[in-house]
Amino acid sequence: MSIRIAIFDDNKNVRDGIALLLRTVPDVEIAGSFSHALDCVQDVRNSRPDVILMDIEMPGISGIEAVRLIKQAFPDIQILMQTAFEDDERVFASICAGASGYILKNHLDSLLTDSIASLQCGGAPMSPSIARKVLEKLQQMPVQTAPPVDYHLSPREKEVLACIVEGLSYKMIADRLHISYETVRSHVKKIYEKLHVASLTETVAKAINHKLI
Amino acid sequence: MSIRIAIFDDNKNVRDGIALLLRTVPDVEIAGSFSHALDCVQDVRNSRPDVILMDIEMPGISGIEAVRLIKQAFPDIQILMQTAFEDDERVFASICAGASGYILKNHLDSLLTDSIASLQCGGAPMSPSIARKVLEKLQQMPVQTAPPVDYHLSPREKEVLACIVEGLSYKMIADRLHISYETVRSHVKKIYEKLHVASLTETVAKAINHKLI
DNA sequence: GGACGCCTCCCCAGTTTTGGGGATTGCGGT
């Protein structure tokens, strides 16, 4: 039984390139090739693919929306996103819409055939940088409900940290706490050490996300 | 510069097997090999690895707890879980504890060296079935209700804002977005205007508290 | 065509932060 593949991509060169590549692979059959996703559900119904390669940028209906529609109608079809972009928003939108893999166009070729095979075996092919993003997203999620970690900040350091989060400069903090500018600096250095950060912006982000204030 | 690797695994055969395998790889150096994680933070401090291979089943402290401890003390170290089990609970616990990859023992060997290389390049190596689980988890995630407060930031400004919250400097942002330093400055000025702030720290605080990212 | 927003790049001059060092006091343990 060969694997039937459908391609959605507005660029004809890309479609033809992929088709050419896949034709050299045994057990793979091109079920269809489409330049837009306006009729994607109907197209899929007609061509009955097992796996779909979906571009994100397309006129009319975006690849992400197409994934949602197709998955709704055919939950068992595996969809592999393939795009030039890796901004977080589109990556997660694609995954949430139901994509089973996400690879960047710059390493298509050899990877593509491997990815298709992997999909069929229950895998989830992702380009390395995409996989990392996904893990980071998952790591962020539970932070909102996770037990607060103690960074062993001293009372004075916590006061300084609170001022930093308010957006005060060293000078203003010194003023408010009635200490010298240099003392503020000392506290900040200690905070950097304890929080494993190296700038005020990182400090603020960490302080808020981990509820240190 | 070779990559320093530390191994935590209670099975001596496994430790030795991995060490044997890695010694054949150029640019890889065994920093340490430990049969338990009871002193993991101290062990890591002494052996200074770049990458850690962590088994889950260990007497005393579990590999998952060890990941949490090590990541807290050394956030920059990459940790690769390698275990025989793939039940959901342990997979997600490991990821949430801070692991950067998760591979199954049954395809160690060739995959292991690739995975280590991938980690160093910012990837997140996962066995195919693990990757699939991770994606499914992400798809299940509750859809967070978006707050209606809109500061009318342009798409580009939002990208810049996201970088700022990550703690990147102007230079690093310019690099990541493939624009010049001065353009980043322009965007930041516009963001300051629109958010009514006057420094990066205020910006980060407002962005996180108002969920603008 | 003109107005407007967005994205891109540039200059100058000034302020703030950062990364290295130091140093002193005082307080609480062993």
Added chain:
DNA sequence: ACCGCAATCCCCAAAACTGGGGAGGCGTCC
């Protein structure tokens, strides 16, 4: 009495950020 540590202060040089300008290209809407 000694040690650790929080808290206070100091200096220097480099790097980063800020404010206030200007300017061209591109697209949309009226």
